[in-house]
Amino acid sequence: MGALELFLPEATILLGAIVAFLLSVVGVRYRITWMCSMVMAALAGVTTAMHLGAHGQPFFPGIYTVDALSQLLKLGIVGGLFMTLLASGKLGSVRSNVRVDVPIYLMVSALGMMMLVSATELLTLYVSLELSAYGLYILAALHTMRRQGGEAAAKYILFGAASSAVTLYGISLVYGGTGSTYLSAIAATSSPLELVGLVLALAGVLFKLAVFPFHAWAPDTYEGSPHQSATFIGTASKVAAVGVLARLIFLALPNKDELATVLLILCIASMTVGNLAAIVQRDIKRLLAYSTVAHAGYILIGLLCFSKLGVAAALFYVLIYVPIAFGPFLVVCVLGADGSNPTRASLAGLYHRSPLLALTLMVGIFGLAGIPPTAGFAGKWFLFTAAIEGQHFWLVVIAAVNVTISIYYYLSIIKDAYLTPSDDDSAIRLSPASAVAACMSIAMVLVAGFYPRPLWELAEQAAKVLAGG
Amino acid sequence: MTIHMWLLFALALFCMGLYATLVRRNLIAILIGIELMLNAASINFMAFNKFVASDPVVGQIIVLFIIGLAAAEVAIALSIVLAVYREHANIDVSDLEELKG
Numbered sequence: 001m002g003a004l005e006l007f008l009p010e011a012t013i014l015l016g017a018i019v020a021f022l023l024s025v026v027g028v029r030y031r032i033t034w035m036c037s038m039v040m041a042a043l044a045g046v047t048t049a050m051h052l053g054a055h056g057q058p059f060f061p062g063i064y065t066v067d068a069l070s071q072l073l074k075l076g077i078v079g080g081l082f083m084t085l086l087a088s089g090k091l092g093s094v095r096s097n098v099r100v101d102v103p104i105y106l107m108v109s110a111l112g113m114m115m116l117v118s119a120t121e122l123l124t125l126y127v128s129l130e131l132s133a134y135g136l137y138i139l140a141a142l143h144t145m146r147r148q149g150g151e152a153a154a155k156y157i158l159f160g161a162a163s164s165a166v167t168l169y170g171i172s173l174v175y176g177g178t179g180s181t182y183l184s185a186i187a188a189t190s191s192p193l194e195l196v197g198l199v200l201a202l203a204g205v206l207f208k209l210a211v212f213p214f215h216a217w218a219p220d221t222y223e224g225s226p227h228q229s230a231t232f233i234g235t236a237s238k239v240a241a242v243g244v245l246a247r248l249i250f251l252a253l254p255n256k257d258e259l260a261t262v263l264l265i266l267c268i269a270s271m272t273v274g275n276l277a278a279i280v281q282r283d284i285k286r287l288l289a290y291s292t293v294a295h296a297g298y299i300l301i302g303l304l305c306f307s308k309l310g311v312a313a314a315l316f317y318v319l320i321y322v323p324i325a326f327g328p329f330l331v332v333c334v335l336g337a338d339g340s341n342p343t344r345a346s347l348a349g350l351y352h353r354s355p356l357l358a359l360t361l362m363v364g365i366f367g368l369a370g371i372p373p374t375a376g377f378a379g380k381w382f383l384f385t386a387a388i389e390g391q392h393f394w395l396v397v398i399a400a401v402n403v404t405i406s407i408y409y410y411l412s413i414i415k416d417a418y419l420t421p422s423d424d425d426s427a428i429r430l431s432p433a434s435a436v437a438a439c440m441s442i443a444m445v446l447v448a449g450f451y452p453r454p455l456w457e458l459a460e461q462a463a464k465v466l467a468g469g
Numbered sequence: 470m471t472i473h474m475w476l477l478f479a480l481a482l483f484c485m486g487l488y489a490t491l492v493r494r495n496l497i498a499i500l501i502g503i504e505l506m507l508n509a510a511s512i513n514f515m516a517f518n519k520f521v522a523s524d525p526v527v528g529q530i531i532v533l534f535i536i537g538l539a540a541a542e543v544a545i546a547l548s549i550v551l552a553v554y555r556e557h558a559n560i561d562v563s564d565l566e567e568l569k570g
Contacts, residue, residue: 123531130538137545141552150553151565157546158499162490164542165506168535169483172513176476179522181531220568 003058006066009048009074010114013081016040017107024100034088037103038433041082041110048075052458062182063121069315069462070118073243076319077117080236081110083326084228086437092337093226094142102139106232109135113240122171122181125244129167129204132240133160139229140221144339152224159217163207170200174251183251190254198252199262205248208241211300212270215293219277222289227336230285231329234292235322242299242318246311249303250466256306263304264395270297271402279409284332284342287409288325291368294406295321301399302383305390308460308467313382316452316459320367320375323444327364328413330437331357334428347413349422357428358417360438367445369410370403375448382456475516483509496550496560500543507539 004011016037023033048071055067084106091099112132119125137157143149171181177193178186186194207214222230252259274294281287299321302314331350334357335342351358367376380403387396430438448455482505489502511532518528550560557564 123534127534127538130542134541134545137549141549146552147556148567150549150556151568153549154496154553154565155568157542157549158490158496158503161500161503161542161546162487162506165486165503165510168510169506169513172479172510172517175514175528175531176517176521179517181527223568 006058009044012044013111020103030099038085045078065120067465069465072462073117074114076239077113077236080322084232086433087333088228089431089433093339105135105139116240117243120183140225143226148224152221155217156221164204167201167204170197173197187251195255205245209296211296212273219286219289222285227333260304267297267300275402275405282343301387305386308463310386312459312463313386317379320448323441324367327360327441331361347416348420350417354428363442363445365410369407373449375445378452472520479509479512494562
């Protein structure tokens with residue numbers, strides 16, 4: 001296949017960003033920019049799906065690799081972008097004069113994420129990491145409530161810039177320890193300096209994934225940023241982070257026991273801190289932020305096994321996490337269409353006000369809690385199977401306790417939406433795009449739950465790239 | 470100078486930057502700390518490039534990229550700091566406490 005053909009999904013998103021930028025310069029209405037962006041994102045989705053089995057190196061041999069792993073993750077990223085755009089029809093939480101800029105930053109950031117999962121050279125990896133982050137920093141600052149928006153963005157960029165600086169210092173040590181910046185050459189050598197560098201280099205990625213102790217920004221940023229920004233940060237960016245995390249930790253395969261211990265501690269701390277902190281939250285976005293921290297911990301279970309099964313389970317989990325987490329975020333986008341942040345109390349009577357929205361919330365929350373027949377159950381099943389195969393029995397016990405804790409607050413959200421009566425019985429009108437997004441999220445979560453095999457096989461193929469055999 | 474001198478110098482710079490990021494309460498001071506950490510990484514790259522690496526241009530190219538990326542990052546960070554200043558009339562981190570659970 002030609003270079004352009006392999007690069008087609010990224011090229012489509014890049015073109016979409018340029019088109020959105022030109023439209024914003026010309027000064028057309030937001031609705032038109034929005035529709036054009038959705039068309040481009042849909043096109044990118046189709047090209048990614050068509051190139052799912054592609055492999056090769058479109059340009060600069062060794063630097064940019066298209067393989068089963070990168071293509072599967074790109075599908076998740078483009079899916080997250082498309083669904084976020086579907087929910088962006090009315091940007092009530094974004095200041096009206098900058099609404100037209102939102103699709104540009106969404107697309108540039110998605111482009112960075114797509115390049116990130118294909119990067120197989122340290123400089124490319126770092127540049128893509130930064131490219132994907134810059135758009136998100138700006139997206140976090142656009143809230144109508146300027147005070148909160150500025151605070152959210154300031155915390156996000158300070159944590160982000162500091163952790164990416166630590167990453168860069170780590171990368172410099174890896175370069176010094178191995179004398180090369182190509183991941184293939186680094187994987188072939190092993191030195192103490194390289195291991196120290198790799199652990200430092202993980203900082204930036206763990207920050208993106210919001211793993212404890214790099215999670216402090218997440219609740220504040222989710223709460224203070226526009227709902228759509230939080231949706232994108234909470235879905236697509238996790239996919240990219242897991243992809244690059246998997247690539248990086250497999251560089252340390254000769255020293256995997258040391259790295260696995262570090263990841264094990266972070267994993268247990270993330271699950272426990274995330275779930276315990278989520279219980280007391282009233283603001284839905286804050287609650288979702290802490291639930292993201294907990295889910296980052298679950299994903300680490302798969303990665304720290306250093307096995308094909310474990311990586312496949314982590315990839316499967318993060319891919320289904322996109323539609324699962326999107327459901328509750330969509331409810332936030334619709335309920336907070338006036339720019340306010342929905343709380344637990346504002347969910348009351350949701351079942352009577354909009355049955356479809358309540359169903360979206362229920363399927364999404366059941367997915368997060370891992371209740372069958374949603375995809376969340378299948379994902380947790382695979383993760384725990386991989387952990388048991390990797391002799392991590394205690395980890396599975398701790399994770400199971402955490403899942404039980406999380407079911408408490410997840411189900412109390414369902415109770416608010418379905419059983420708590422409310423004074424306000426006015427029906428919520430869903431826009432067609434939001435209704436489509438809601439149906440897509442429900443369908444994906446249920447189909448992947450009843451019939452996980454196709455996605456699991458794709459995840460296994462992708463895992464073969466790293467773990468072999 | 471030997472490579473150890475350069476690496477120790479970079480390490481000291483990195484620790485100073487990390488210290489500033491963690492303890493300073495002023496947003497600009499934190500940004501300066503982050504810049505120090507980036508510069509420490511750059512010095513590391515140049516030192517490894519001179520004394521260790523087989524291909525002597527890689528480190529230099531990376532440093533050029535770091536300079537560009539750091540400038541872009543600071544541009545975004547300063548604009549956000551300015552937005553914070555307009556609302557709060559100061560840039561002290563302790564004042565950023567409206568978002569709480």
